[in-house]
Amino acid sequence: MSDDEARSGDSQARQDSQTTAPVRVRERGDGESTPADADLTDPALYLNRELSELAFHERVLHEAVDDRNPLFERVKFLSILTSNLDEFFMKRVGGLKQQMAAGVSELSPDGRTPSRQWSLVLDRARDLLDRQSACFHDLVRPALADAGIEIVGYDDLAPDERAALRDYFEASVLPTLTPLTFDPAHPFPFISNLSLSLAVRTTEGDDEPTKFSRVKVPGNRPRLVNVDERVGDANEATDADASTSESAGSAAPVRFVPLVAVIERNIDLLFPNVEVIDTSAFRVTRNAEVRRNEEVAEGLIATIEDVLRQRRFATVVRLEVQSGTPEAVRDLLAEQLDVDDPEVFERDLPLDYGALTSLFDLDRPELEVQPWTPQPHPRFAGRSADDPESVFAEIARKDVLVHHPYHSFTGTVGTFLAAAAADPDVLAIKATIYRTAPDSEVIETLIEAAKNGKQVAVMVELKARFDEENNLRWVRRLEEEGIHVAYGTIGLKTHSKTALVVREEDDEVRLYSHVATGNYHSQTAKLYTDLGLFTADPDIGHDLVRLFNFFTGHSRQETYRKLLVAPTSLREEMTRLVRREADHARAGRDARIVAKMNSLEDPAMVRELYEASMAGVDIDLVVRGICRLRPGIDGLSENVSVSSVVGRFLEHSRIFYFENAGDPDYYVGSADWMTRNLDRRVEAVAPVEDPEHRAELDAVLDALLSDNRRRWVMDADGRYQQLRPTDDAQEVEAHTVLMNRALAETHRSKNGDHES
Numbered sequence: 001m002s003d004d005e006a007r008s009g010d011s012q013a014r015q016d017s018q019t020t021a022p023v024r025v026r027e028r029g030d031g032e033s034t035p036a037d038a039d040l041t042d043p044a045l046y047l048n049r050e051l052s053e054l055a056f057h058e059r060v061l062h063e064a065v066d067d068r069n070p071l072f073e074r075v076k077f078l079s080i081l082t083s084n085l086d087e088f089f090m091k092r093v094g095g096l097k098q099q100m101a102a103g104v105s106e107l108s109p110d111g112r113t114p115s116r117q118w119s120l121v122l123d124r125a126r127d128l129l130d131r132q133s134a135c136f137h138d139l140v141r142p143a144l145a146d147a148g149i150e151i152v153g154y155d156d157l158a159p160d161e162r163a164a165l166r167d168y169f170e171a172s173v174l175p176t177l178t179p180l181t182f183d184p185a186h187p188f189p190f191i192s193n194l195s196l197s198l199a200v201r202t203t204e205g206d207d208e209p210t211k212f213s214r215v216k217v218p219g220n221r222p223r224l225v226n227v228d229e230r231v232g233d234a235n236e237a238t239d240a241d242a243s244t245s246e247s248a249g250s251a252a253p254v255r256f257v258p259l260v261a262v263i264e265r266n267i268d269l270l271f272p273n274v275e276v277i278d279t280s281a282f283r284v285t286r287n288a289e290v291r292r293n294e295e296v297a298e299g300l301i302a303t304i305e306d307v308l309r310q311r312r313f314a315t316v317v318r319l320e321v322q323s324g325t326p327e328a329v330r331d332l333l334a335e336q337l338d339v340d341d342p343e344v345f346e347r348d349l350p351l352d353y354g355a356l357t358s359l360f361d362l363d364r365p366e367l368e369v370q371p372w373t374p375q376p377h378p379r380f381a382g383r384s385a386d387d388p389e390s391v392f393a394e395i396a397r398k399d400v401l402v403h404h405p406y407h408s409f410t411g412t413v414g415t416f417l418a419a420a421a422a423d424p425d426v427l428a429i430k431a432t433i434y435r436t437a438p439d440s441e442v443i444e445t446l447i448e449a450a451k452n453g454k455q456v457a458v459m460v461e462l463k464a465r466f467d468e469e470n471n472l473r474w475v476r477r478l479e480e481e482g483i484h485v486a487y488g489t490i491g492l493k494t495h496s497k498t499a500l501v502v503r504e505e506d507d508e509v510r511l512y513s514h515v516a517t518g519n520y521h522s523q524t525a526k527l528y529t530d531l532g533l534f535t536a537d538p539d540i541g542h543d544l545v546r547l548f549n550f551f552t553g554h555s556r557q558e559t560y561r562k563l564l565v566a567p568t569s570l571r572e573e574m575t576r577l578v579r580r581e582a583d584h585a586r587a588g589r590d591a592r593i594v595a596k597m598n599s600l601e602d603p604a605m606v607r608e609l610y611e612a613s614m615a616g617v618d619i620d621l622v623v624r625g626i627c628r629l630r631p632g633i634d635g636l637s638e639n640v641s642v643s644s645v646v647g648r649f650l651e652h653s654r655i656f657y658f659e660n661a662g663d664p665d666y667y668v669g670s671a672d673w674m675t676r677n678l679d680r681r682v683e684a685v686a687p688v689e690d691p692e693h694r695a696e697l698d699a700v701l702d703a704l705l706s707d708n709r710r711r712w713v714m715d716a717d718g719r720y721q722q723l724r725p726t727d728d729a730q731e732v733e734a735h736t737v738l739m740n741r742a743l744a745e746t747h748r749s750k751n752g753d754h755e756s
Contacts, residue, residue, distance in 0.1 A: 038614075038636065040607045043111030045636070046628045047718045049601055050092055050121045055720060056625040057084050057128060059646045059712055062722065064135050071143055071367040072360060073648070078140065078353040081132055085125065086194055086285060089318045091465070093121060094287030097317055109603040109628065122342045133348045147367060148253040149359060154265045157227065157257070162265075164230045165257065169266040173221055173259070179270055181213040188336040189214045193286040193314075196260065196352055199329050200267060201277040210277060212332060215270065217260055217281075223355030224256040251364055258350060280325040282333060283351045285318035288465065320345045369648055374408040374526065375742040378749035380415055388423035391415060392503060392536075395512055400534040401693040403700065404518065405649060406742035409525035413499075413532060414441060416514060420501040421449035427509070428455035428502040430548045433474065434495055435467045435519040442520040443474055447481045455502075457484040459551040461494045486551045489682060492567065494551065496684035497532075497670045500544040511541025515563070515686040517653045517668055528652040529735075531668045533686050533693075537562070540686060547684065566671055566683035571604075574673070577658045577665065578608045584661045585616035592618045592659035594701050598652060599626040601674040613639040622704050624651045626674075632716040644720060647710040647735045655697055656685070666694050699741065709733040 063069060063077040099114035107113060112120070141151055154162065179200070180189035191197060196217040203210050217223075263270075264279045316337045321330055323346055334344055350356075360368075379400045383391045394400070395416075402412045420426045429449050436442055443458075450456045460475050462468055478485050488494055497516040502509060518530025535541075539561035546557040547565060557568070564570045578593065585591035593612065600606065600621060606629045613619055619640040621627070631640040645651050656667040669685025671677040688694055704711070709731050712720040725731045 038610075040610050041603075043107070043109060045610070045630060045633075046110040046603060046606060047630060048108065048110045048112060048117065048120075049626055049628065050096070050117055051124060052626045052628065052718065053088060053092065054121065054124045054128060055718065056644065056646075057081060057088070059644060059720060059722075060084060061128065061132055061135065063646060064132075065139060067139070067143070070369050071140070071147060072364070073369050074140055074143075075356050075359060078132060078136060079357050081128075082353040085129070087288075088125070089285045090193075090288035093118065093125075093317045094289040094315070096121065097287060097315060098289055119342065126345060129345055129347060132353065136350075136353065137348060144359075147364070148251055149362065149364075150253065150255045151224065152227070152255050152257055154257055154261045161227055161231055165225065165227070165262055166266050166269075168225065168230045169262050170269055173218070173263065174266075174269055176218040176221060177215055177263070177270055179213045179215050181211055182336075183211055191284045191316075191337065192216075193284065194352075195219070196281065196283050198260065198263060198267075199280045199282055199325070199333065200271065201279075201326075201329065202271050202274045203277060204274050212329070213271070215263065215267075217263060221259055222358060223259050223350075223352075224358050225259055225262055227255040227257055251362075254362065256359075258355070260349065278326055278329070280329050281322040281349060281351060282325070283320040284316055284337060285320075287314040287317050289314075316343070318343055318345060320347055320351045322346075322351070323348045372405065372648075372739055374405045374411075375746045376411045376749075377402050377407040378745060378752075380412050381749055383419075384415060385418035385422040388419035388426070391419040392423070392501075392510075392512060395534045396510070396536045399537070399690050399693060401688065401690070401696055402532045402534070403653075403696070403738070403742075404525045404530045404532070405527065406529075406738050409522055410441070412534075413514065413516075413520065413525075414445070414522070416501070416512075416534060417442060417445045417449075417499065420503075420512075421445050421452060421454065423503065425505065426454055426501055426503050428457070429499070430457045430459075430502075430544070431499040431520065432459040432461070432494055432496050432551075433471065433520055434461045434497065435524070436470070436474065436521050437523045438470055440474065440520070441522055443478065446483065447478065450481050450483050455484070457486070457548060457552055459486045459488075459494055459548070462487045484552065489551070491680070493676075493681045495670050495677065495681040496547070496565075498544055498547065498684050500541065500548060510536060511538060511545070512536050513540045513544050515540065515544075515669060515684055517670055528650045531653045531655070531697075533668060533688060535686075544684075547682075550682075562687055564667065564669070564685040566677060566681055567679050570671055570683055570685060571678040574605070574656070574678075575608055577656075578605075578612050580660065581617045581658055582612040582615035584659070585612070589661035590659050591616065591661070592620075592657070594620045594622070594655070594657040594705075595673070596622040596651075596653065596655040596701065596704065597672040598624050598654070599672045599674050601626050601628055601672070602678055603628065603675075605673040605678075609640065610637055613637045620701075620705060622651075622701070627714065630716045630718065631714055637716075642714040643705065643707075644712045644714070645704055645707055645710050645734055646712065647733065649735050651704075653700075654685075655701060657697070657701065664694070666697055668697070700738065703732075703734040703737040703741075706732050706737075707734040710735070 060077055060081050064074045064081065096114045096118040100118060104114050108117060144151065182188045191214065198215040198217065200213045200215055201210050202213065260281050267276055267279055316339050319333060319337055319339045321333065321344060325346065330344065377400065379394055383394065420429050429446060431446060433443070446456050446458060458478055460471050462471050462475065475485055475487065497518060499514040501512040503512060513535050514532055516530060516532035518525065518528055540563060543560040543563040546560065550557050560569060564573045581591045581593055600623045609619060609629055614636060617639060621640065621642045622645065623642055624644055627642055629637065629640065629642065631637050631642045654669055654671060658665045666688040667685050668688055669683065671683035671685055677683055688697060708723045708725045708729065710733055712722050714720050
């Protein structure tokens with residue numbers, strides 16, 4: 001054990017289960033309690049970041065376990081969990097492993113060394129992955145079978161069915177496979193990140209050596225093979241007779257075999273005239289935390305390209321192997337991939353639950369959630385790029401607040417940008433791109449604007465992790481069109497979600513702004529909840545002018561009129577607003593904070609919230625994922641509640657409310673209360689001043705805090721419990737409430753249009 005581990009051992013033992021440390025309290029004169037000489041830097045008061053994130057992934061898994069959800073929704077959450085944990089290992093576990101390799105001894109805010117966190121995280125993740133497998137095999141797979149969708153083993157098939165699959169394998173799969181053998185003449189093959197592979201051991205006879213080969217399971221072949229589609233014409237008549245006997249409206253049963261099983265059972269065609277001893281599936285996860293010093297790089301594009309190359313060959317942080325994998329194969333993989341025993345995860349197949357999403361191609365609406373169509377926003381209804389004047393006149397008349405996916409992204413953000421591209425009075429368009437769709441309509445619109453003679457400037461953040469390659473493609477396309485492109489800022493990531501339109505009107509220039517919580521990504525806008533503010537407020541417009549000048553030029557703007565911008569003013573202003581509420585509470589005035597965000601990780605902001613709670617401020621935190629703060633500690637945080645809503649949409653919006661003794665402030669924007677957002681990213685948060693829009697934000701927060709179906713409430717130990725309606729209470733589901741609200745809004749708008 002290292003010295004720093006020994007010094008922090010007591011703290012770690014106390015916290016390994018995210019348990020609450022006892023807090024000493026003293027009596028105040030008014031009879032209330034407050035911590036005696038409370039040390040708000042005490043590690044026991046802070047939950048571990050990595051374990052808190054894994055707790056969120058447990059809530060995701062619960063959606064797959066919960067039989068109140070439609071069956072395909074449960075399948076979807078199994079797939080989401082695989083994707084989430086893949087990213088967690090690539091980013092967070094990879095980062096811990098880097099710290100360990102570098103000999104980092106600094107303790108986390110909760111008092112743990114990198115090596116201790118690494119050990120705890122692997123244990124917790126192992127349990128989570130085991131529970132995912134149990135959920136599929138014990139709950140979801142039988143439920144699918146009951147619904148007429150069977151995922152069967154190869155041995156469950158009749159001889160003629162196996163013959164049909166062998167023909168399919170030989171014709172459509174075998175040509176795509178490339179066996180790579182490891183022997184003295186051939187090095188151990190490269191295993192790409194997140195690829196599914198088969199380890200195949202072969203021999204030419206009893207006295208001959210055993211050879212190891214790797215076969216990559218092709219990603220461009222269906223991972224679930226439809227048995228009935230492959231059986232052939234011989235059974236078509238039987239299938240037709242069976243279908244006519246089914247009751248009206250029922251679906252014909254369908255069976256699937258995993259592709260990996262088809263390959264395994266026909267592997268002799270890939271290795272002819274040798275004995276196949278055994279086959280085992282395995283999967284590798286590599287570290288995504290590869291860095292290069294931007295200060296000495298020859299250019300940011302070259303830096304990102306180098307990072308992408310490095311990532312392909314980065315350190316392995318997890319090896320998943322099929323249950324029952326021979327020890328010799330497991331040891332060989334571990335040795336060649338340089339992984340320690342705790343990094344090896346033995347699991348029942350499938351190793352990647354993303355394959356199950358192909359089931360959604362089946363026409364089984366009764367197994368899905370009721371489809372949702374984002375509604376037209378009443379203020380944008382009937383407006384389009386064909387009449388840009390009406391779009392800008394409406395925003396100039398009054399700010400517009402939109403909420404995706406309840407409101408259409410294409411019909412609001414898309415319309416705004418398309419109108420700007422087409423409008424002859426628009427002089428310039430500026431936008432920030434952090435993540436966008438591979439076939440981005442937003443970027444196509446910006447290109448069209450440039451062709452129409454507009455000055456177009458785009459800040460594309462090349463360092464947006466896992467979107468680097470996509471963003472590089474767009475950078476090259478934009479530059480080919482003569483558009484001004486900035487790639488990012490040295491030492492910072494640009495995470496703000498902003499657009500600015502400069503328009504000439506009546507011999508003056510007017511600025512139209514869009515400040516949002518989500519990316520300019522038309523696909524995720526259908527799945528993520530995000531807010532966007534359209535405004536012609538000149539103060540916000542001029543703030544965005546300064547912000548874009550910072551992106552593209554040499555400037556160090558530190559003051560803004562209305563926007564809260566990181567890393568210059570956001571932390572300072574949020575701290576001031578929290579402390580102001582504490583001052584109000586001490587003076588006996590109304591004091592409340594409601595903060596909705598993705599993550600609350602920054603220790604300094606947690607300390608400010610503890611201080612505010614001790615002063616008597618009522619604090620409601622709606623935090624989807626990571627939360628370091630412990631609510632409900634007597635004398636410290638008994639005034640704080642922490643909720644997390646996990647449902648059909650990913651809660652991604654950020655809302656900040658400060659009561660201010662009856663004169664409240666509201667803000668929306670791109671930043672969470674994480675150290676990286678406050679100090680190492682460029683973020684923009686805007687005030688919401690219109691009373692109607694504030695009422696809309698109140699409705700959103702009320703829906704989330706009233707949810708008794710999808711909301712989880714955290715206790716002081718860091719454990720979450722999902723709320724359920726009592727016997728006599730009506731079920732309240734926030735996403736349903738807000739969908740119904742949007743439908744009612746559309747209905748009122750249509751009626752109003754009809755009357756006019």
